[in-house]
Amino acid sequence: MKAAPFEYTRVASLAEACALLAEHGGDAKLIAGGQSLVPMMAMRLARPAWLVDINRLDELKHVELRDDALVVGATVRQCVIERNADAVRSLPLMNKALKWVGHVQTRNRGTVGGSIVHADPSAEIPLVACVLDATLVLQDASGPTEVAAREFFFAPMVTAIAPEQCLAEIRFPVWKAARVGCSFEEVSIRHGDFAIVSACAQVALDADGKCGRAALGIGGASPFPHALPEIGAMLEGRALDDMLIEDAAVAVADLIDPDGDLHATAEYRRFLARMLAMRVLKAAVADAVGKEVQ
């Protein structure tokens, strides 16, 4: 399996990358970590005529706290965000999600932004972006455009990004409450394989132990990473006891419409979504309860 021939440019600036994309349009493809793109090129599912390498752009490698958000440059490698102190402290859900992303060797190359624009519906990083309601900044020759992660994903590998745009950064909202807990769980054939179904949740408890805020999403059971704000609305203001969590998990299974394939029937995916929703909500509550009231 060898990629079809292509021409290669290692760009020195984001502006140069955008100019090349404007010139070549759909014939050009950006390469960052390449952990999804290169296999697709090897299998010739992707045959770009031009490969524009953005790996060495320092302007896409920032990780910083800014205005209640963790701002992550698009080509920040997954292994970097795994160990970054600000990310570990302010975005623990991402840290928990990364334990399920590929393997050491792929996380050493794979990038946060690359996983998002690749848009595999079972991928962990896009799910975290949707559940936390992250904002994506897309850049083209005329300037930046912001789009909500929840409005970015349409179908497997189909997103709102235009051929002349480059994802520049992702802004993940940071929850400021004292007692925030989160959890990420998935079922796959082997650890590191694509999730059959994944689920993640983040909850904030208020001073009297009731749910101040909750967010939950399901991966692998819809054609896109599926944030379910309906569940957050159902839980907010209430005590998160086991009975309410079980009701929420049943509601999750009703809100999704999974397809069956070689690995799992639609019915089994719906079952997994319910079980995993229950598990991540219980684990997120336990995580939050363990934290001190300030």
Next chain:
Amino acid sequence: MNEKLYPLSVTVNGKVHMAEVPARLTLVDFLRDTLRLTGTHVGCEHGICGACSVILDGAPVRSCLMFAVQLDGCTVTTIEGLTRPDGTPSALQDAFCEAHGLQCGYCTPGMIVASHALLESNPAPTEAEIRDAIGGNLCRCTGYQQIVHAVQLAAENIANGAK
């Protein structure tokens, strides 16, 4: 076919190599076919099996998922670069022999590269940490038990002064 060639300068196992390569040449094909360093194995060619693992600027990566042209100015260490300076097997390589951590040997270079990177950053790993570190490497004959034992043995031997 007249494919455009791109200049490349890369340090492999401490030696600088200059070459001109087509853009689509993967790092593993560059190592094996251009530099004749055939210790790195090609398994699946799409990032699943881990047989082609090499160390790039200090971190283990899959060499089938990179194009050689991307490496201009980088430093790569392959299985050939992990021996003792005199070319004899390292403590880790010895441990794979002693603990029967290989049978057909196809996955072995990748396993040793992954384990070497683990022991560099974590000289006394737990069994779970070893399994996580080699989680991206497939073995189809020896099985993983003896490979895990080999890494544990290497960690002990290195702690006792073996190199």
